[in-house]
Amino acid sequence: MNPGLELLQPYPFERLNALTTGITSADVTRISLTIGEPQHAAPAIVLDTLREQLEAVQRYPNTRGLAELRQCIAQWLARRFGTPELDPERHVLPVNGTREALFAIAQTLITPGGEGRVICPNPFYQIYEGAAFLAGTTPRFLSNTPDDNRPDFTAVSEDDWQRCELLYICNPGNPSGAVLSIEQLQGLIDLAEQHDFVIASDECYSEIYPDDRCPPTGLLEAAAKMGHSHYRNCLVFHSLSKRSNIPGLRSGFVAGDPDLIARFSRYRTYHGCAMPLHHQLASITAWSDEQHVQENRQRYRDKFAAVVPLLKPWLDVAPPEAGFYLWPHTPIDDERFAIELLKRANVAVLPGRYLAREVDGHNPGFNRVRMALVADLNDCVTAAERIVEAMKQGW
């Protein structure tokens, strides 16, 4: 059996269920701020395409995806990140959501055995860790600094960079919402050149940001602006789940280094994970339209504008640089805080420690909680009001 299976940790939501089973909540409807599943409506144009194209189920899709989809993705990348020279044939690969692709890339790239072949942020999206274990290595976690919520890349030793085969970055960050600067990204690209490792940049929150004038910078954009137009060692992972509120379509893509895309495509042919054709056609509609994405962004802005002032006197919240999470410190232990909010207010939040691992005796998620503002505006405001009332009772 794959020994990595024994190392897999229970998923944060399983841990939350175990923590809260048997707890009697306040007698009001539960509002959940735990799972990052958008509750905004799916765009009608995408659903229409999906319905119209259903008969495509009669055909097998192939792993590389439709040429029209790859082309439309390359055009989207060029519009959004200024990467005009991307070739849809060589640089782009559709995937069934970024989760499976973030997992599969480690299986493709990692030499089994040894430690630290994968470096990943801490806190982190849980798939990075499981992907490393099942690829036969133990990840090296790089904790976010308490001050600015970004990994301190300067803390990685030469030796660790030398051993590294795959660096995951999450930009914008989940749960921190922090965005890496172009200088930081370019510094990482230089390191990847120097030590020959791959950067997997998880950018699935890149389209949810507060200011139209400064959208988050992407890894390929940073590469293009430093003249690194071969995109060597660089892969970005994008998704329609958060951008377009269609997590159930399982649609995303990987783009970047053509040599890595070719290898990944080869792996995926055997893995057998081609995207169904009607999903590909619906994805073309989604990537081709920005209006629903702008409206979506505005909904999140409205929610942060309403919720942050309510919570601010009680918790250290601020609208994130991007994404839809709040990540405040808690006045008491994060697990107890989550339990008390359930009991007193029937609002579910996720203890921060579940999203991170202890490194050198410290878990950077400790005494923080993640709140996903995915419900509609009224529910988010009600949740914030209830949290305030619960906090007024003291501990």
Ligand SMILES: Cc1ncc(COP(=O)(O)O)c(C=O)c1O
């Ligand atoms: C940081 C991060 N990456 C990737 C994903 C996976 O998204 P999907 O598989 O829907 O593209 C999620 C989902 O919540 C996420 O939070």
